[in-house]
Amino acid sequence: MAVVTPRVFVSHLAGSAVFDPHGDQVGRLRDLVALLRVGDRPPRLLGVVVEVISRRRIFVPMTRVTGVESGQIIITGVVNMRRFEQRTSETLVLGELLDRRVRLVETDEEVTVLDVGIIQLPARRDWEIDKVFVRKGKGRALRRKGEALTVEWSAVTGFSLEEHGQGAESLLATFEQLRPADLAGVLHHLSAKRRAEVAAALDDDRLADVLEELPEDDQVEILGKLKDERAADVLEAMDPDDAADLLSELPEEEKERLLALMRPEEAADVRRLMSYEERTAGGLMTTEPIVLRPDATVADALARVRDPDLSPALAAQVYVCRPPDETPTGKYLGLVHFQRLLRDPPFTLVSSIADTDLPALPPDTPLPEVTSYLAAYNMVAAPVVDESGALLGAVTVDDVLDHLLPDDWREDGLHGSATAGMTGDGGPGKAEHGR
Known part of the structure; x- marks a missing residue:
């Protein structure tokens, strides 16, 4: 039996965990799909877009949704694992309705949509959008200061009109906690117009x-x-x-x-990076590894490693070089692993504990050899050194993986076992009628 839920505002659902009836997490909600209807009839919700473990986005019909609450969504039945493709008649609630400029029917005043409320119809599994949370005024400054109010869907007009210069503040606020890779997934599935608007609203x-x-x-x-x-x-x-x-x-x-x-x-x-062949150590490397002079101490190294802007791979080791200490450096002397930094006293000179036996890579080293190097020495990054012995940069394992995976891996994610067990009955996904 469907669980009757009170009205829920969709911004509270963004990123919510989606579970099957057994309590196993299927994925996370990334959007809701609505069908706008003629006149002032409230839009009907067709389903939800769920991002499963492999970063694939699938469509789950609202008839499969048995519970909707802030923080979690419960689904049941067999779910189609085919990638979600938006149809021309469909509207993404988070991606396309938030930040729209519409008008109040009664006063013809322009307002900006901050959120919408959804509710389940009595004795049915159908859901519809019944409320719109708006702010009065034009322009960003006025939107922050203007009066905010919740009105019936029928009290506003303009959702069916093409929107030019739609903002993105409410959408970004909804997804502000997302990691860059997850926000990239949101952008990828928006229309080109909406993608440009969201990109324009992000800081550099x-x-x-x-x-x-x-x-x-x-x-x-x-x-x-x-x-x-x-x-x-x-x-x-x-x-x-x-x-x-x-x-x-x-x-x-x-x-x-x-x-x-x-x-x-x-x-x-x-x-300099563009001067190297793409699938070589020089073409793969970053020019911003942690470089320290021989007289730097372990304390100096740990202070540099703590930089929150560093990727884990770059923070895993420091490179000891003679001045200058920016790439291309003076003579490369060796590297110190983060684990070794934790074992030695803070006053120890990094030059005294540097691994000087590990060979460095020439910039023209082809990708297969770079991969073999990282695997053979159990490394997450490797130094790249020129003929004079100067450090040019470092190749990290994440950049190597980017070039080993298929060109479209960011779009397709993983296949096969990653989608197993994502259906309500534990069986393989079957085609859902109507999609």
């Missing part, structure tokens, strides 16, 4: 992190819709190797124009 650092997790086509599309000055700022905020990969996908004229707008030192690193 957040957008840079998200771009690094998107497929190349989405990266190029989003970057191309930014003004040149902002595109250059975002490229500077990206890891140099990711920025180089993205720029290499652009036409030569556009690439040079953006490089010219970047800070000279940032552009120099990117140009």
